[in-house]
Amino acid sequence: MTAQLPPIPPQFKSLQHHLRTAQEHDKRDQVVAYYCRLYAMQNGMKIDSKSPECRKFLSKLMDQLEIQKKELGDCDSITQEIVGSAHVENYALKMFLYADNEDRAGRFHKNMIKSFYTASLLLDALTVFGELSEENIQHRKYARWKATYIHNCLKNGETPESGPVGFEGEDYNEDDDGTSASTEAPERSSFTYKPGNMPASNYTGIHIPPGAHAPANTPAEVPHSSGGMRLTPEDFAQAQKYCKYAGSALQYEDVNTAVENLQKALKLLTASRE
Known part of the structure; x- marks a missing residue:
């Protein structure tokens, strides 16, 4: 640059x-x-x-x-918005998952705070492609709140609580250090981030990207398994490729190719359920 x-x-x-x-x-x-x-x-x-x-x-x-x-x-x-959007979203959610896993394991440190906060900034950047989904709006709000909460606890010599305990849409202000600082009188938001809706349940096994501030002994990838289904990192990568090809085909109004690649992705992701 x-x-x-x-x-x-x-x-x-x-x-x-x-x-x-x-x-x-x-x-x-x-x-x-x-x-x-x-x-x-x-x-x-x-x-x-x-x-x-x-x-x-x-x-x-x-x-x-x-x-x-x-x-x-x-x-x-x-060159393709659908691919760019998926790239930024996946990267943001990988960073979120790393920080969330550290939080739930009770490992509170500066790198996980920064990962939470950076994930929220990348979800901001995702808005260049259009409005965020309600799910990502919640992810962004939770990540900023969590970075604020843990930052303030560590600064005050307090032990943070893992997970969404105490989160009901706290407000925050950004300070000059790149972390967020809570306001003294936070307002209630229109939603509550319930434990059952935690992103970890939706994104288990997403790989931590390079530069996600994970310590050297953090596993780079965790296989996904749910209800008997087990997919390898290669399976996820191949499914993403099929979806990318489908997106490219739609740009040229090639419906048959788009459907074919989406069916391949669906078959790959559901085959082990059968």
Whole structure:
């Protein structure tokens, strides 16, 4: 990444952590880095595109995006929205799962806090493709709350409680350190994150991505098993490929190829149930 950004204007303070996450992922996952910058660009334009300092900053950010887009070339995750969206979502949920597993095992540390918080930032970035699903809205809110809660407990010398105990849509503010700080009088939200809806039950076995801040002795992957079904990492990768091919076919209105690949993915994922 050759284009350097000028100091971030105060108006864009809310975007500083997304840009920092982009920088951290330049060597880990350029696709993730690209969409974090694109999110910052789109939201920066909404915040202030007229003042001289903001225009200068956005211009440099646009240069970064153009350079990175050229570096990525014909990468499917850049040229096809459906592939890019799946890439960012999978990466965010992998980081979420790592942090959630650490939390439920009672292992509270800075890396898991950062993974929770970074997952929430990546779910922010996912909005460049459209509105988040209700499930991902809850994941994002829970991840930010959990990062806040554990950060404050450790700072105050307290032992955090694992899982969603005490979470009923706490409010938070972002501080300058990249973690979130609770408000003194949090408001009630419109939903409660119930233990039975925890993402771990939906995403068991998602691989921890490079750079997810997992300690060296953390297993890189955990096989998925549920109700007698056991899928290998290779099975998941192949199923993702079939879905990607189906998405590509739909872009060219090739329904037969799309259906064929979706059927292959479905057969792979359900074969061991039969």
